[in-house]
Amino acid sequence: MAMAAPGRCGVELVRAGLKVWQLGPHAVREWVAPFRSLLGCQRRCVSSMGAATFSNPRLASASRHYGQGSAMDHFVGVSQPENSLTACAPAVSMYRDEQNLLLVQPPDMPENPRVLRVVLLGAPNAGKSTLSNQLLGRNVFPVSKKVHTTRCQALGVITEKESQVVRTCKILLDTPGIISPVKQKRHHLELSLLEDPWKSMESADLVLVLVDVSDKWTRNQLSPQVLQCLTQFSQVPSILVLNKVDCLKQKSILLELTAALTEGVVNGKKLNIRQAFRPCPDTHCPRPAAKDLKTQSEKNAGKIGWPNFQEIFMLSALSQEDVKTLKQYLLAQAQPGPWEFHSGVLTSQTPEEICINKIREKLLEYLPQEVPYNVQQKTVVWEEGPSGELIIHQNLLVPKESHMRILIGEKGHLISQIAQEVGRDLMDIFLCDIQIRLSVKLLK
16 A cells, blocks of 8 residues: 555656646637656655665666666556667767767677668658667667658668677669659758768668568558669678568468569579469559559569569568667678767767757658648757756747647647657657647748
8 A cells, every 4th residue: 555655656746747738818819838857856756766876966867877778658657568668879969969979980880790780671651760769779760651752861770789880871762763853842842852862872781681571562562662672782691571470361472472572582592482462454453653664664674573582571660679670680681890979879860950950850640642742841949957857949930820829739739749749759769857848830
């Protein structure tokens, strides 16, 4: 009975953390959605809850030292789920200068360092960001079902014992030009995405080709862009990862897909699998566009797979246990060589970029059609509060009144929900108290 009160305290803390503050008279033209985590209150309850790990007022530094997975969960005493973030993953500094210094700091290498540079190759929505986050142990890359969630190339670094795996980039595969100027303008994408995406392949040690097996329109063959990359850099070892296997009702399809995508050959050995896909009339097996088929046939002359994959992995990027097997394989493939980064580096993104991407992730998730692509983000405040918390204020600028109403939502529920979710995500990335404020304004 003595522990009942602390338990109720934890529940109340969670409930209170989800409350939405009421606004003033200016809510018609500007809706502000704050999210204030209650770690200050939690600190006062530390002794009664028995969670003395973060008794230091500077939660960020203490968390970074002990490598905790979630600040809120450890305070309230919530057990980590099966797909929880890896405990050993370093936190990202909330200070830009500190993050920049860490990126240029000499690596703290062991006596026998090993390194592997990996390029992640896959079509839009294949699960590249989800897989990257799971491999890194923290959700530092934005994830969305909509296209062009990733708007810049960023590094991800995995360091364990003497091995360091650097995910150099995620190559975005779309049209034959990768990202066309028309789509760049329509979705307000960064100009860097129009540059040659194969540049990072020149220094790659391994290519990871990711295929979404739940997409029946694209899973039967590798795209012309993937085949172009693999052919152009055939000297770089490659592996095939079949993602979203949990979405398949008939697991036998995986064997057929493996035969098709590898042309029946893996690591130089012929597979003993029956013919995967037989030609069938268009009336029974329609395809998205005849023009795409013509382009594919012209570029690949009927080639649908790559016979030089070294390994095949079948997994769900959402499953930590599945990804763990792939992660151990990547670490084992690391070759003797100097590390490129300090072991405390998780990503090359600045803290502000991570925040912007997290907000954009929620905009893409909750806003319809082209609306999220027309939202401009402007960070107004990024500073440390009196108790060591991170205070963020960002303006979301929209071109139309109708977009403003959609983003605010009924009684401000949508923008409040976005602020709450972003706040929780950033707390797990920076491991510090977060106070975030989102303001929706009409673009002038």
